[in-house]
Amino acid sequence: MLQQVRGAHRYIGSSSSNAKRAVQHLDPAEVPPKLLFVTSEMTDFVKVGGLGDVSSALPRALRQTNDIRILIPGYRQVTGGREIALVAELAPFAGLPACSLGRIDMADGLVIYVLVCPDLFDREGTPYADKNGSDWVDNDVRFARLSFAAAEIASGVPDLGWKPDLLHLNDWPASLAPAYLSWRGLDVPTVLTVHNLAYQGLFPRERLPVLGVPDSSFQMEGVEFHGNLSFLKSGLYYASHVTTVSQTYAREITTPEFGCGLEGLLQTRARQHALTGILNGVDESWDASRDPVLPASFTSTNLKGRSINAAQAREAFGLGVSRGPLFAIISRLVHQKGIDLAIRAAEDFVQKGGQLAVTGQGDPSLENAMLDLAKRNPGKVGVKIGFNEAEARCLFAGSDFLLMPSRFEPCGLSQMYAQRYGSLPVAYRTGGLADTIEDGETGFLYSEMNLSALMNAVSRALGAFASRSMLLRMRRKAMSRPHNWLHSSRRYNHVYEVLLGVR
Structure with missing residues (x-):
């Protein structure tokens, strides 16, 4: 349910007190930085x-x-079945339609x-x-509208x-925001996180006028990429700082093998000390x-419960009772993930007594x-084609090994989930896989x-x-490996503080 509230905040839930509790340990004289995460x-x-998981947890x-x-x-x-307070109106711009800003206060006080704009998003x-899996034909307008809304909020929306x-x-859908700020002459610090280049x-x-992108920016030092407008390149060029989701991937994307044609620009950002890898x-x-x-349930010191999860996983995926590895x-299920190689490897190890359970969808x-x-x-x-969260968790908790032969993997979360649950990943040494898996x-x-x-x-x-x-x-060492967000958030805070002149 959308509820119009003009000129004031409308708190639905206990966000005010929760927000105060979240920062109560700070010195009273300090004012915490205000960040908009797009x-x-x-x-x-x-x-x-993985962007969905990061956007929820970080x-x-x-x-x-x-x-x-x-x-x-x-x-x-997002909007279905929820009470959303409409707190501001945003005017049209170029070919981008007018829209409203709603507000949701989560149970833990996080403000969304x-x-x-139903025509674009509902x-x-x-x-x-x-x-059917076909990209929306107006994705440029849809996500330019998101980027421009971010720039408008950064400019100041009185209501x-x-x-x-x-x-x-985050990623290409929000990457025009730093450019819009630059074209409007606004000096607001921006961090762009690349989750997958x-x-x-x-x-x-031809879409430049519709999106309000000036012709003068359509050049190598701007938004142009092989004759097209690149949302991501615009963000890489105009953002104050670029981060990506592992240290190894930050190095890889400055090379022709992994740079997707943007390695020259990324090398420049690295030389400017404006490219940082922060592991998820x-x-x-x-x-x-x-x-x-x-x-x-089970722990690293008492693994008995894993056998129950293994039995449940085997039953769910139609596998026979076995003493062999799962x-x-x-x-x-896409080429990037090395699924073609996994299929050929499985032909061999199932003949040696192993079993394989697969869940996912894609190509x-x-x-x-x-x-x-x-x-x-x-x-x-x-x-099982598709994805069921409960079945996936049971499979992480019951399998012996997670097969993850990704050709490239900016960070990867599955290998960390597997380690948390005692399943040992088998993976190509790339990106976040190299940063989170100790071989042997x-x-x-x-x-x-x-x-x-x-x-091998x-x-x-x-x-x-x-x-x-x-x-x-x-298994015990994998389960004991720290994978929480504390270290990551500290590194992001360091980037913010530098950009805001705190350090």
């Missing part, structure tokens, strides 16, 4: 990938030292600003595509009574000792290839992207499974 997805409402970690609020489009999943499908000191923007938001040059964390719900959806794939050809693998190996390979200690890494190298890593995993003492030691 995202196209958030697990509380709608999730497509702002909550940052609330300890900042007055942080979130801006998200008013998708059907909702960009309410649709059946994902944030980016229709129910809000709140103006951010800094914008924290491969998704850039490319649109034809995982939220506190990933705790095997108190996860309510698991059939049985491998899991919990992933988008129809890879989905069908996985289903064919299961048909050829009944009782040994189980595949908390998982298995391989350094060449080919089947032979993957199979799988063989080492099978060897560890045969040595119960080694398997137990590795």
Whole structure:
């Protein structure tokens, strides 16, 4: 339900007292920085990938030292069935329509600003595509409207009574915001976090007038990328600081192999000391000792409950009773994730007594290839196209190994979820996988992207499974590895403080 409230804040819930508690440890003379976190997805409402998890967890970690609020489009999943106070109106700009700003106060006091524009966002499908998986044809207008709204809020919207000191923007859907600020002559610090450089938001040059992008910016030192307008490049160029989601990925994207054609610009940002890798964390719900959806809880010192989860996972995926190792794939089924190599590796290890459970969706050809693998190996390979959170958690908690042969992985969360639950990842040494997996200690890494190298890593995993003492030691070390958001939030705070002149 949308409720119009003009010229004042409308608190729905206990946000005021919660916000005070969140910063009560600060010196009374200090005023916490005001941050607007702009995202196209958030697990509380709608999730497509890891960005949704980060957008839910990181702002909550940052609330300890900042007055942080979130801006998200008013998708059907956000507005449906919720009471939303409309607190401001935003005028049209170029070909971008007028819209309203709504406000949701979460139970924990986190403030969400909702960009309410039903013509753009109230649709059946994902944030980016229709129910058939085809990108919305007006995605440029939809996310330019999000970026411009962020810039407007940073400029000051009187009815809000709140103006951010800094914008924290995420991925290409929010990447035009620093450019809009620059074109309006506004000096507001901006941080752009790149979660995956491969998704850039490319649109034809002819769309510039519709989006309010000046012709003068359509050049190499601006928004132009191989004859198109690149949302992501505009953010990389105009943002005060660029972060990405692991230290290794921050180095990788300055190379031709991983730079997606933007490595030159990223090398420049690195030389300017304006590119930083900050590893993601995982939220506190990933705790095997108190996860309510698991059939049985367990700890690193008492792993008995894992066998109950393993039995439940095998039953759920139609696998036979087995004393052999259970491998899991919990992933988008796309080329980036190395699913083609995983299928070929599985053909081998299931003949050696292993089993494979797969959950995910993505490229129809890879989905069908996985289903064919299961048909050829009944009782040994189980595949579920789609995603169920409870089943995925049970699979993390019951599998012995997580197969994750991603060709590139900016950060990756699945390997950290697996480690938390005692499943050892088998992964290519890239991006966040290299930063979170200690080879032979908390998982298995391989350094060449080919089947032979993957199979060698799988063989080492099978060897560890045969040595119960080694398997137990590795599981315990993996479960004890710190993956919380505390360290990450401290590093983000350092970036903010530098940009705001605090240090």
